[in-house]
Structures are given as structure tokens and as C-alpha cells.
Amino acid sequence: MECLALIFVLAQPAVSRTDVDWVLAGRIEVGVDLAQFTRLAFRDATDRDPAPLTTVVGRSVRLWCDARLPDPLRERLRAAGAGESGFRSTLDPESLWDGLFQEFQAAVPMGPLFEQARAEHDAAVASLREAVRVEAGRVLGYCRVCDPSELGRWNREGARRQLVIPNLIRARCSPVTIGETLHTFDDSGRPWRYDPRPLLHAIAEPLCFDPAWRELREESRSLYRKTLGGPCATLPEHASWGSLLLDSLVEALDPRTRGDFRPKLVSETVMLLSPELDVYERGTRTLREDWPRILRALARAARG
Secondary structure, rough: OOOOOOOOOOOOOOOOOOHHHHHHHHOEEEEEOOHHHHHHHHHHHOOOOOOOOOOOOHHHHHHHHHHHHOHHHHHHHHHHHOHHHHHOOOOOOOOOOOHHHHHHHHHOOOOOHHOOOOOHHHHHHHHHHHHHHHHHHHHHHHOOOOOOOOOOOOOOOOOOOEHHHHHHOOOOOOOOOOOOOOEEEOOOOOOOOOOOOHHEEEHHHHHHOOOHHHHHHHHOOHHHHHHHOOOOOOOOOOOOOOHHHHHHHHHHHHHHHOOOHHHHOOHHHHHHHHHHHHHHHHHHOHHHHHEEEEEHHHHHHHHH
């Protein structure tokens, strides 16, 4: 498939729905089923400081659980405080949480409540799916990605795909990788929004670790210590120059795909990438095609 010429408007070029669907087929899915709904309810039940009830489904789940959980089990759930690990633990039979989750399932069957909320879930999935198309389209358009083979891993844990789950309960959940799937939980509500940073990671990861550009990356390696030790070192510690370059590229790209040119995190490497992205935007090459030029610019900065 040939890349079409893109006209940049606030750094957010349009990409056809067909192209977005083709590039992301099998890589991003949106959905929720009874098992995930039950795990979210379990996560809420184990929260030592439950979030305020702000949705109809959330209030229904809290009332449903309160009416059915025996007091001793309720106390054990809160005392256990599964926290952020609550969702992951329910998928691992060897986990210490597995027995507690089984007790929760037996005491609070969520099937009837899930069916009652099916219309809300179906509407949320449809809206969130459209939000993914729009936000992913902006990212793919900015980076001029035209082929799914250009995508790498979605996070450091090696996820190859993403499942976006509408969190109508509003249980507190952080992203979690299970197998090769990154699970993210969206509770933005109306309007539903998709955070494209995992997709940016998938685009940037091959650029920062492809063996074809190893020598060019090595020429700019001195920026590694400058970034970690400099006055603008707000990025976390990284194990390698490649990982720091990856996170810096994501930080530099993220605001530009949203029409904003101010990165949230500032570091030596992010600041050096910004003018090179200005040059990239004025050209017609894809980000992958322009990446060797950007690496050479970083190498010159490292020598200077």
C-alpha cells in the first residue's frame, strides 16, 4: 500500500478509516465480557479506599456486592487490599489471590448484573472503538505508518497487542500485561477517549532497537549520561540508551500527535528531538525513513 501525501493541520493529519483498520487489525481490540466485568468488581471490592460512585453501573455493582457479600469475606477482601495486582491475580491459578477470587465469585454471581448492564457496555464499546480509530488515525498519520509490519511491542513487558476495556464500574486499575496482551482500562466516559501512548511505543520501539541502525545509535550514546545526569533529567532511570531513546521519542511525539508542541517530560534527548521533528513535519518521508537523519543529528549533538 502506497502512503498518500499528508497535509499537516496542527500536526494531526487524517488517515482513512480503511487504513487505520488494516494497520491495527488484530493489534487493538475493544471489548468487555463477563469474566472481565467480574474481575473489575473484585478489584473494586478489594480497594481499601474505594473510589466515589459516579456511574449507574458502578453504583449497581457496589449495591449488588454489599447485599451479597458475607461480612467476614468483605472484611478479608478489604484487609487483603489486592490493589493494582487485583486484576492480574485473578488470571493466575497459582496466585495467593486465586482462592479469594473464587470465594468472591461464589458469593456474588455477576452474570445477572452484567446482562442488566449489557446495553451500557455495548454503547461504551462502540463509542470507545470510534475513539480508538480517531486517536490512532492521528498517530498513524503523524508518523506516516502505512504497514502493520512497522509496529513493534506495545510496552516494555513485550505485549504485541492491546485490549481496551471500558471500565463502567470505575474500579481503580492500572494497565497490566497478561501473556502478549496489554490490558488497559478506560473510565473516561462520555466522551470516550483513547490514550495512544501504547501505540506510539509500538511505532517507536523498532526505530530505537533495530539492528540496522545500531552504529548510528552508538554514535549518540554519550547523550545517555547527559540525559540521566543533566538538570532536565525528569525521565526515570533506564537500563540502556535504547530504552531511554525510546521513552524520549514517545515523549516528544505524544503532544505533537495531539496538536500540542510542549512535551510533558523534558530531558536533554527530548529537547534535541524536538527541532528534528520540526524538520520531519515539513518533509514527506515517513518517520521510519527519516529516522537515520534524526539519529545523525543526535550524534552531532553528542559530539558537540
